[in-house]
Amino acid sequence: MPVRAGIRERHPILLPSARVTVHHAAGVGYQRAAEVYESSRPSYPLAALAALADALPLEAGRTVVDLGAGTGKFTRLLALTGAEVLAVEPVKEMRERLAELLPAVAVNGGTAEATGLPDGCADAVVAAQSWHWFEEPAALAEVERLLRPGGAxxxxxxxxDTAEPWMRDFQDIYFRLAPRDLPRPPLSSGPGDPNAGWRAPFAARPGWGRIEERHWPNPHSTTVADIVDRMMSSSHIAVLDGTAQARVRAELEAVLGAHDATRSSGAIEMPYVTDVYWVRHG
Structure with a gap:
């Protein structure tokens, strides 16, 4: 995988955008928590980036659209491949943080369903930590519009990674407090994922090939304070009022204090798995 020595600033030709609509939890929660979101979330293994760069492929002379780019956690890795990166992020505060961190990457305020980018502008489209937020049939139609023939x-x-007991307790709090209509990422990792509802629309639309997948352990070196920030910056927690947030914080701190692994005041590992899927169109 080539590493880009310098990133040239490019600005795409934008089409008139449709009305931007975002789930309330994302629109308000991420607006309030953009700064903490950036500092408390893990990055992604370079092995995962290298595998995608080889499979898609991503290299100089090719263009990749990053949907729901957030503060640019994955955007900055995509830029290392040498491909031109066009980031799309509807939440203004997240978009501003991305632009501050990656001033040479073009960023557009559209949604996955209405990016505002031109037809056939991309060799690949990527959604990192974001596809579950999208209206999938509409997002797929938009991806099909953006991709050049044979794109992915x-x-x-x-x-x-809930093999760690304290992580199971963390996840239990996270999802117990989520509203019923909150979009959820897949909960389990590896082939045969039972939370595979996101796969169905691909089979229902012509032109999509077989879904390929790979999975990597991704332990995140962090602290108990950052683990608390990770919970509090979650969209459906950040949107709560101060009293409700204080209750969540107290419950989480009690849970973390009950496990030997999370009693340390120093660095600890927060276990994640990075799940990567790719599928070609046309």
Whole structure:
């Protein structure tokens, strides 16, 4: 995988955008927590990036669209491949943080369903930690519009590795407090994932090939304070009022204090698995 020595600033020709709509939890929660989101989330293994760069492929002279780019956690890795990166992020505060961190990457305020980018502008489209937020049939139609013939879509998630007992307790709090309509990422990792509802629309639409997948352990070196920030910056927690947030914080701190692995005041590992899927169109 080539590493880019310098990133040239490019600005795509934008089409008139449709009305941007975002789930309330994302629109308000990530607006409030953009700074903490950036500092408390893990990055992704370079092995996963290298595998995608080889499979899609991503290299100089090719263009990749990053949907729901957030603060640019995966965007900055895509830029290392030498491909031109066009980031799409609807939440203004996240978009501003991305632009601050990656000033040479073009960023557009569209959605996955209405990016505002031109037809056939991309060799690949990537959604890292974001596909579950999208209206999948509409997002797939938009991806099909963006891709050049033979292009590919890649989906990437960092999922909780609940083999660790304290991580199971963390996840239990996280999902118990989520509203019923909150979009959820896949909960489990590896082939045969039972939370595979996101796969069905690909089979229902002509032109999509077989979904390929790979999975990597992705331990995140962190602290108990950052683990608390990770929970509090989650969209459906950040949207709560101050009293409700204080209750969540107290419950989580009690849970973390009950496990030997999370009583340390120093560095600890938060276990994740990075799940990568890619599928070609046309």
């Amino acid at each position: 879509l890649a989906l990437v998630w960092n999922t909780f």
